[in-house]
Amino acid sequence: xxxxxxxxxxxxxxxxxxxxxxxxxxxxxxxxxxxxxxxxxxxxxxxxxxxxxxxxxxxxxxxxxxxxxxxxxxxxxxxxxxxxxxxxxxxxxxxxxxxxxxxxxxxxxxxxxxxxxxxxxxxxxxxxxxxxxxxxxxxxxxxxxxxxxxxxxxxxxxxxxxxxxxxxxxxxxxxxxxxxxxxxx
Numbered sequence: 001x002x003x004x005x006x007x008x009x010x011x012x013x014x015x016x017x018x019x020x021x022x023x024x025x026x027x028x029x030x031x032x033x034x035x036x037x038x039x040x041x042x043x044x045x046x047x048x049x050x051x052x053x054x055x056x057x058x059x060x061x062x063x064x065x066x067x068x069x070x071x072x073x074x075x076x077x078x079x080x081x082x083x084x085x086x087x088x089x090x091x092x093x094x095x096x097x098x099x100x101x102x103x104x105x106x107x108x109x110x111x112x113x114x115x116x117x118x119x120x121x122x123x124x125x126x127x128x129x130x131x132x133x134x135x136x137x138x139x140x141x142x143x144x145x146x147x148x149x150x151x152x153x154x155x156x157x158x159x160x161x162x163x164x165x166x167x168x169x170x171x172x173x174x175x176x177x178x179x180x181x182x183x184x185x
Contacts, residue, residue: 001045001120004045004116004117005042005046007113008038008041008042008045008113009038009042011034011109012035012038015031015032015034015035015038016031016035019035025070026067029063029066029067029070033063034106036055036058036059036062036063037056037110039059040052040055040056040059041113041114041117043055044114044117044118047121049121050160051164054167055167058167058168058171061175062171062175065175066175135148136148139152139156143155143156
């Protein structure tokens, strides 16, 4: 598992560096998406499906809105065609073909690692008491709560829930800020 995580982290770092130095906004957004979806696979490998769900929702919504904003712009380089015509002779646009092949390779790469991450999870419905047994045995005395669920949520899982809410709130504010800036122009 460490090898898969190391490969994914290197791939995510490469995507982040490409996003920093990309000349095209759409390519930078796709590279940011690579980083985000790679993080989803890392969360699944580390057996944190709750964080993976939050990350995939935030990443998908943000990426869709950002790509829609970029495609709505009037940039000329986004209007590429598959076939170029020069002096009556048709040529295949190599840049377009390269971009399509790159997307297909990246999708297959992520699907492979996503499949590896899913195989590492326990089957649905199988009870794993790695952490829950500690909660059940000691929650009443540590929290002082008569209700076990309330004690676990507010005392043990409070920071986790606060972190997830912070991630969602930050993503929503970022998207609304970008959409509001676009509306003012």
